Amino acid sequence: MSETLVHGDEHEAHGPEQGKGILGFIKRWLFTTNHKDIGTLYLLIALASFFLAGAMALLIRVELFQPGHRFVDPNLFNQMTTFHGLIMLFGVVMPAFTGLANWQIPMMIGAPDMALPRLNNWSFWILPFAFSLLLSTLFHKGGGPNFGWTMYAPLSTTYAPPSTDFMIFSVHMLGISSIMGSINIIATILNMRAPGMTMMKMPIFVWTWLITAFLLIAIMPVLAGAVTMMLADRHFGTSFFEAAGGGDPILFQHIFWFFGHPEVYVLILPAFGVISEIIPTFSRKPLFGYSFMVYATVSIALMSFIVWVHHMFTTGVPLGAELFFMYTTMLIAVPTGIKVFNWVATMFKGAMTFETPMLFAAAFVFLFTIGGFTGLMLALVPADYQYQDTYFVVGHFHYVLVPGVIFSLLGAVYYWLPKWTGHMYNEALGKWHFWLSAISVNITFFPMHFLGLAGMPRRIPDYALQFTNFNVIISIGAFVFGFSQLLFLVNVIKTIRGGKKATARVWEGAHGLEWTLPSPPPYHSFVTPPKID
Amino acid sequence: MISKKNMRLVTILAAIVLGMFAFGFALVPIYNSLCKTLGINGKTNATAIAYDPNKVKVAVDREVTVEFITTNNAGLSWPFYPKTRKIKIHPGKMATLVFYAENNTDHLMTVQAIPSVTPGIAAKYLKKTECFCFARQTLNAHEAMDMPLLFHLDPALPDEIKTITLAYTLFDVTSHT
Numbered sequence: 001m002s003e004t005l006v007h008g009d010e011h012e013a014h015g016p017e018q019g020k021g022i023l024g025f026i027k028r029w030l031f032t033t034n035h036k037d038i039g040t041l042y043l044l045i046a047l048a049s050f051f052l053a054g055a056m057a058l059l060i061r062v063e064l065f066q067p068g069h070r071f072v073d074p075n076l077f078n079q080m081t082t083f084h085g086l087i088m089l090f091g092v093v094m095p096a097f098t099g100l101a102n103w104q105i106p107m108m109i110g111a112p113d114m115a116l117p118r119l120n121n122w123s124f125w126i127l128p129f130a131f132s133l134l135l136s137t138l139f140h141k142g143g144g145p146n147f148g149w150t151m152y153a154p155l156s157t158t159y160a161p162p163s164t165d166f167m168i169f170s171v172h173m174l175g176i177s178s179i180m181g182s183i184n185i186i187a188t189i190l191n192m193r194a195p196g197m198t199m200m201k202m203p204i205f206v207w208t209w210l211i212t213a214f215l216l217i218a219i220m221p222v223l224a225g226a227v228t229m230m231l232a233d234r235h236f237g238t239s240f241f242e243a244a245g246g247g248d249p250i251l252f253q254h255i256f257w258f259f260g261h262p263e264v265y266v267l268i269l270p271a272f273g274v275i276s277e278i279i280p281t282f283s284r285k286p287l288f289g290y291s292f293m294v295y296a297t298v299s300i301a302l303m304s305f306i307v308w309v310h311h312m313f314t315t316g317v318p319l320g321a322e323l324f325f326m327y328t329t330m331l332i333a334v335p336t337g338i339k340v341f342n343w344v345a346t347m348f349k350g351a352m353t354f355e356t357p358m359l360f361a362a363a364f365v366f367l368f369t370i371g372g373f374t375g376l377m378l379a380l381v382p383a384d385y386q387y388q389d390t391y392f393v394v395g396h397f398h399y400v401l402v403p404g405v406i407f408s409l410l411g412a413v414y415y416w417l418p419k420w421t422g423h424m425y426n427e428a429l430g431k432w433h434f435w436l437s438a439i440s441v442n443i444t445f446f447p448m449h450f451l452g453l454a455g456m457p458r459r460i461p462d463y464a465l466q467f468t469n470f471n472v473i474i475s476i477g478a479f480v481f482g483f484s485q486l487l488f489l490v491n492v493i494k495t496i497r498g499g500k501k502a503t504a505r506v507w508e509g510a511h512g513l514e515w516t517l518p519s520p521p522p523y524h525s526f527v528t529p530p531k532i533d
Numbered sequence: 534m535i536s537k538k539n540m541r542l543v544t545i546l547a548a549i550v551l552g553m554f555a556f557g558f559a560l561v562p563i564y565n566s567l568c569k570t571l572g573i574n575g576k577t578n579a580t581a582i583a584y585d586p587n588k589v590k591v592a593v594d595r596e597v598t599v600e601f602i603t604t605n606n607a608g609l610s611w612p613f614y615p616k617t618r619k620i621k622i623h624p625g626k627m628a629t630l631v632f633y634a635e636n637n638t639d640h641l642m643t644v645q646a647i648p649s650v651t652p653g654i655a656a657k658y659l660k661k662t663e664c665f666c667f668a669r670q671t672l673n674a675h676e677a678m679d680m681p682l683l684f685h686l687d688p689a690l691p692d693e694i695k696t697i698t699l700a701y702t703l704f705d706v707t708s709h710t
Binding site: 237243248 | 553571574575606645
């Protein structure tokens with residue numbers, strides 16, 4: 001949205017201070033307060049988690065390749081569904097977007113760094129400890145948590161393995177980390193913008209992150225409260241979720257989804273921001289309806305707080321509540337539709353080229369919309385009674401999360417990697433990665449809808465014989481998708497190590513402050529605030 | 534170190550975080566009182582409601598079937614069942630039922646029965662004057678007991694409700710006492 005005319009020359013460029021040897025290396029990364037360093041750390045932990053949680057998904061698909069108990073023990077299967085969900089959410093998508101925020105937000109708004117650099121360091125370094133705690137449960141006696149990422153009581157209280165307490169504390173730590181990260185992002189955006197960068201001139205990615213950060217500070221404490229109640233029920237004799245003591249297991253679902261539904265918008269809103277940056281660049285047109293995009297994002301965020309019961313239509317909630325939550329859920333399709341319309345309108349009559357980031361963005365628009373439509377189907381109360389807890393739901397949310405959120409992340413990395421490293425990635429390899437991913441993602445997740453409609457329940461390590469064909473197809477698709485991601489890994493590593501020099505602007509149609517900096521940007525950028533038109 | 538502007542903002546945001554943490558816990562009483570007031574969670578009254586035959590008008594022109602179901606929660610293997618499984622009553626008329634429970638173990642146990650009504654909307658019209666579910670029941674080893682249930686249906690019960698199912702789940706709460 002904004003153009004720089006001139007920006008002050010950087011102070012004497014100097015890189016990070018690094019001592020000698022391995023100790024110097026550890027200290028440099030452990031004590032760093034530089035937003036670019038911390039952004040890199042976030043992105044690296046997300047990349048590692050992506051392959052870990054992906055491997056878990058493949059283990060699930062191996063078991064489901066054929067009916068009957070084949071490869072893994074059912075308890076391990078349940079642990080894999082739990083961990084795949086938890087790690088993809090808290091270990092991949094959230095850290096990856098926080099990494100993007102760390103790298104990009106200061107550069108996009110012309111700030112020298114994040115507002116609270118030390119807090120930033122702390123937010124990141126909590127994560128490795130939280131994940132160690134979480135993953136250690138897999139090796140505990142009795143196994144790790146096996147009740148799904150939704151942790152429904154009483155599965156997570158009365159019937160849970162002892163290691164659940166480790167998971168609870170890990171969730172607390174993850175919550176603290178993302179709350180601190182969000183506070184930092186809000187402070188940066190509100191207080192650190194370059195002079196002249198008004199709110200309505202901010203790049204849309206910055207806007208979506210500002211709203212996401214507000215969502216996070218509103219909901220992560222509620223999740224912390226929910227798991228604290230779980231802990232109290234498990235050990236301190238309370239009965240929040242136990243009917244025998246006057247509590248109610250359904251209460252857990254209400255509290256959890258009060259967190260859980262806004263959480264899905266925490267995952268998707270920054271993705272919307274990324275797509276809204278990529279599409280204008282490669283369409284060589286400004287974003288269509290910028291202010292509508294901002295208002296649509298705000299209204300999605302506000303509405304996300306009044307739809308949570310659509311996750312629990314079959315729990316016996318009264319008819320009036322079912323109707324209310326059905327209508328509010330369907331209402332969210334309106335601002336989301338505005339967004340999709342604006343992306344398409346941005347592309348309309350644009351001089352489009354299809355480099356890898358644009359391919360991922362275009363696929364996002366199409367495939368995310370499919371996930372949105374199945375979401376609308378699930379919002380209908382009478383239909384939901386049939387779809388509830390089947391593979392239809394699995395198909396729905398993987399469509400919004402994989403070709404939705406994950407594609408936006410992959411697109412974002414291809415889009416900004418030349419800026420970060422100063423090298424162009426390998427375009428041919430990127431295209432291979434895209435086409436293999438785009439085809440296999442559909443082979444993997446599309447048949448899930450049919451299985452769900454035919455009645456295959458989710459989260460069960462076995463299925464009836466008539467579901468075999470589709471499950472074989474899904475497993476093959478999943479393996480192609482999983483191994484295609486290795487191309488991405490190779491491409492990223494190659495780009496970091498070398499490659500064709502990238503120009504400052506990188507993309508012909510790129511606009512925004514970050515493209516006025518050289519590639520790679522100096523360690524300390526915008527020490528003097530840029531002037532904004 | 535931290536500028537005044539940032540400090541102010543961080544303080545506000547931290548207050549929101551603490552407020553939302555408290556709100557998470559406040560949701561517990563909020564849901565409870567909401568469900569109780571609206572009578573939407575399928576639960577019946579937990580304390581006795583007095584029955585005054587002079588004040589309640591019996592709807593002699595209507596008959597409602599009430600079915601009784603019992604379940605033992607996991608880990609409990611007591612014989613526990615209603616002596617009458619199904620009755621037909623006029624709304625407003627008092628019904629008296631007996632449930633049988635027997636501690637078939639070799640040690641003293643305490644149990645708590647938790648009611649649930651289907652359809653859930655009927656719960657607030659089902660009024661109990663006496664119920665074994667109002668309190669915990671302690672039985673010695675191999676002791677058996679007939680447990681009473683006295684209730685009536687509020688004549689305001691919507692016309693379309695013809696059958697009500699009252700289910701009791703028995704929970705072992707020995708370790709809680």
